[in-house]
Amino acid sequence: MVLLPKKTFKNTAFRKTQTELMQASFLTKLASLIQEGFTLREALTFLATIMPKEAHWIQLILHELENGQRFDEALRNQGFSERISSQIYLSLIHGQFSEALGASGQYLETKNKQKQQLMKLLQYPLVLLLFMVGILIAMRLVLLPSFRQLYDTSAQSVSWINRFAIGFIEYFPTVLLIAGLCTSLLFLWIHTKLKKMSAIERTTFYMRIPLANTLIRLYHTHSFSYEWSQLLKSGHQMNAIIGLMQAKEATALMREVAQVMELELKTGRNFKESMSSLTFFNPELGLIILHGEATSQLASELMIYGEDCQKRMMQYIQKVFSWIQPFIFLFVAFFILCIYLALLLPMFSMIGEVV
Numbered sequence: 001m002v003l004l005p006k007k008t009f010k011n012t013a014f015r016k017t018q019t020e021l022m023q024a025s026f027l028t029k030l031a032s033l034i035q036e037g038f039t040l041r042e043a044l045t046f047l048a049t050i051m052p053k054e055a056h057w058i059q060l061i062l063h064e065l066e067n068g069q070r071f072d073e074a075l076r077n078q079g080f081s082e083r084i085s086s087q088i089y090l091s092l093i094h095g096q097f098s099e100a101l102g103a104s105g106q107y108l109e110t111k112n113k114q115k116q117q118l119m120k121l122l123q124y125p126l127v128l129l130l131f132m133v134g135i136l137i138a139m140r141l142v143l144l145p146s147f148r149q150l151y152d153t154s155a156q157s158v159s160w161i162n163r164f165a166i167g168f169i170e171y172f173p174t175v176l177l178i179a180g181l182c183t184s185l186l187f188l189w190i191h192t193k194l195k196k197m198s199a200i201e202r203t204t205f206y207m208r209i210p211l212a213n214t215l216i217r218l219y220h221t222h223s224f225s226y227e228w229s230q231l232l233k234s235g236h237q238m239n240a241i242i243g244l245m246q247a248k249e250a251t252a253l254m255r256e257v258a259q260v261m262e263l264e265l266k267t268g269r270n271f272k273e274s275m276s277s278l279t280f281f282n283p284e285l286g287l288i289i290l291h292g293e294a295t296s297q298l299a300s301e302l303m304i305y306g307e308d309c310q311k312r313m314m315q316y317i318q319k320v321f322s323w324i325q326p327f328i329f330l331f332v333a334f335f336i337l338c339i340y341l342a343l344l345l346p347m348f349s350m351i352g353e354v355v
Contacts, residue, residue, distance in 0.1 A: 019112075020108045020111060020112050021108070021109070021112045022053070022054060023079075023080060023084075023105075023108055024105045024106075024107075024108035024109040024112065025051075025105070026047065026051065026054060026058070026105075027084075027101050027102070027104045027105030027108065028101075028102060028105035028106070028109070029047055029050075029051075030043050030044070030047060030101050030105075031098045031099075031101035031102035031105060032102075033046060033047070034097060034098040034101065035098045040065070040071065041062065041065065044058055044061060044062050044065075045062065048062070057078045057079075060074075060077075060078060061074040061075070061078055064077060070089070070092065070249075071088060071092070072085045072086070072088040072089035072092065072249060073085070073249075075088060082251050082252070083107075083223075083251060084104045084107075084108070085249070086249060086250050086251045086254065087100050087103070087104055087227070088100055088101070088104065089247070089249040089250065090227050090230065090231065090244070090250070091230070093231065093234070093236075093244060094230040094231045094233065094234035094236070095234050096230050096233070096234075099230075100230075103226075110314075114317060117321060118321065118324075121321060121324055121325045121328075122324070122325075122328065125325065125328040125329055125332055126328075128332055129328075129331075129332050129335065132332070132335055132336055132339060133176070135339060136169065136172055136173075136339055137173055139169050139339075140169050140170060140172070140173055143169070144166065144169050144170055168338060168341075198252075198256055199251070199252035199253040199255075199256050200253065200256045200257070200260070200278070203216065203220070203253060203280045204279060204280065207279055207280055211320055214316055215313060215316055215317065215320075216280055217279075217280055217281065217282055218282070218309045218310075218312055218313040218316065219313055220253075220280045220281060221281050221282045221285055221305075221306070221309045222306045222307075222309035222310045222313060223306075224254075224257070224281070224285075225285065225302045225303070225305050225306030225309065226302075226303070226306040227254075228241060228299075228302050229298075229299045229300070229302035229303040229306060231244065232298055232299035232302065233299045238271065238289065238293070238298075239265070242258045242261055242262050242265075243258070243262075245257065245258035246258045246259060246262075257278060260274070260277065260278065261274045261275065264277075270286075270290060271286050271289040271290055271293075272286030272287055272289065272290055273286070274286070282309070284305075285305070288301055288302065288305050289302075
């Protein structure tokens, strides 16, 4: 029995690098079975039969359930993200279990599609860019010595534009290596610094990244609005929801947000004022909470607003994707132009000298 957690850990690490699409399919099918009236154990047993590649870790989930663990804990042990397991945990409280399973599966499917779309956008430009870097390195090793030999034997002085072209060929590999090393060190430093930050500090740091801040704000506003609306529908009040958000099963960001809001509310501030310091939420979210409480329609208003944020987030992602490829092609075109100039300018200069 002691060996089981170690085996689970290895499988978790493998699945994290393997695919999220498999997890999405599992959650979507499980949601359909639950909606059809299957119990959780019956649904998992059935899925272990029709999904032979995933049968091993589905059996592990069943084993953990038999040992008294909750379903969200079993999912987390099998490599599902903190966001997914937290959403499932909250669904066990507000009762919208099958809906949460379906929403989690759809989230993973959408995330996978966006990754594939981004890879398709970047694939051709990056391959072209690597090809041009290879040509430039070959020019550095093969053509540059010949150019230098010709200029050494020539009686004329080398023009500044030819010196620039030759210098571009000569020093580009060194500049590329130094730039790559500095970038790697910068990312390592940022990664180390982020690990020491709290969840709110990390999210606030990401908000400083251009283009990403709007996406982060829409994502978290949608996520919190959806969870709050489900809990409100089940009869919980906002003050009780803040307490539920501080459970260890919730995400680290959710726990810290709840702690901040609780401290602010204890000082007499309202929900809008308590969320003013949380810049990763849309400013109008606090107003919606106040308005919803006044009209007793808070659950419905948060649900509608969360869906609107999700639509805006999808539209924004598509818009950013439409900008990425032209920008990369523009950079590649400039790079190709530099290579052609570095190759042709010395040749034209030498032809002029001969004439």
